[in-house]
Amino acid sequence: MTVCEAPGKVYLFGEHAVVYGEPAVPAAIERRATVTAEPREDDHVRVEAEDLSLNGFTVEYAGGTSDRPDVDVPTPLVEAAMGYVDAAVEQAREAADAPDAGFDITVESDIPLGAGLGSSAAVVVAGIDAATRALGEPLDRRELAERAYRAEFEVQDGQASRADTFCSTMGGAVRVEGDDCEPIDAPNLPFVVGFDGGAGDTGELVAGVRELRAEHEFAADTVESIGDLVRTGEELLADADPESDPDPALLAELGELMDFNHGLLAALGVSARSLDAMVWAARDAGAHGAKLTGAGGGGCIVALDESDATETALSFTQGCEESFRAELATEGVRVVEP
Ligand SMILES: Nc1ncnc2c1ncn2[C@@H]1O[C@H](COP(=O)(O)OP(=O)(O)O)[C@@H](O)[C@H]1O
Ligand SMILES: C[C@@](O)(CCOP(=O)(O)O)CC(=O)O
Ligand SMILES: [Mg+2]
Structure with missing residues (x-):
């Protein structure tokens, strides 16, 4: 076994x-x-x-x-x-x-x-x-x-x-x-996850973006803009010291890019009312930034907050079923029993 x-x-x-x-x-x-x-x-x-x-x-x-x-x-x-x-x-x-x-x-x-x-x-x-x-x-x-x-x-x-x-x-x-x-190399970021208890169909959502992109130039441009913001985010991470806690200025800059990224994903039609509600609850609670994660349509958002405020606020947000702090898994796949 x-x-x-x-x-x-x-x-x-x-x-x-x-x-x-x-x-x-x-x-x-x-x-x-x-x-x-x-x-x-x-x-x-x-x-x-x-x-x-x-x-x-x-x-x-x-x-x-x-x-x-x-x-x-x-x-x-x-x-x-x-x-x-x-x-x-x-x-x-x-x-x-x-x-x-x-x-x-x-x-x-x-x-x-x-x-x-x-x-x-x-x-x-x-x-x-x-x-x-x-x-x-x-x-x-x-x-x-x-x-x-x-x-x-x-x-x-x-x-x-x-x-x-x-x-x-x-x-x-x-x-x-x-x-x-x-x-x-990335510093240990203070991820907080909000989960609406639902799910999205990855295949369907990806197909939706594909169609939008084929049909409208603005959607193709939106995809490229996401690429641009990722490159900006990467530079911020590359300049950070992976060994020490991320400083507030870095978190603020990363958070701003996450907010931007969520807006662009919403423009591509993959957000949902519950995801938007959780993203805003996180921002209102003082998170550095928040966005949906993964295919969207329903499911989870991720926010950056080193304090407990976002997790607590999400737990009281209508449409959020569960909120938790997500620790970085430094080890990938591993053998439990050879
Ligand atoms: N615990 C599990 N047992 C069996 N299949 C699973 C399990 N978790 C996920 N899967 C498979 O993965 C699918 C969900 O994948 P996907 O739609 O890509 O969402 P995500 O990867 O974001 O969770 C499930 O429908 C199922 O086929
Ligand atoms: C939407 C996509 O970029 C991520 C999907 O992530 P998830 O399966 O929803 O966790 C699809 C992909 O990269 O294969
Ligand atoms: Mg998947």
């Missing part, structure tokens, strides 16, 4: 635009998905994913997609829910050159699903790592990240960036621009 866990992330800047080759800076947070992989004698894959619905469900199916699981849930729903785990198993089989490998897989996670904290990337990264290790074919981090990206790319119909998967694999803050992915 091999167990691996990988972190979720928040976007300091750059989601959506990163899909079109602009840079983005996500940072891993200490909320993790844990995947257990146990090789089987046959070629079946059995998946236990308690968090996938209110009550969770367990499915078992043979290799390949022709033989769908026998569960009391409509097939399209199961396929949608199972897509990322399926894709991770396929990547592990291919990487280990073991097309008929079967597994018992268990997924546990404290990352809310579809909320912009990268639950899909964490499940895929931990899943590929656990499954390849269980087959005795561990991957180096770069290959793991690349295969996890391919899995997301497939499930999201060819609309994914390397940002989430690279960040979850490496941990810390990273910079992603096209296929150029690098960890960056």
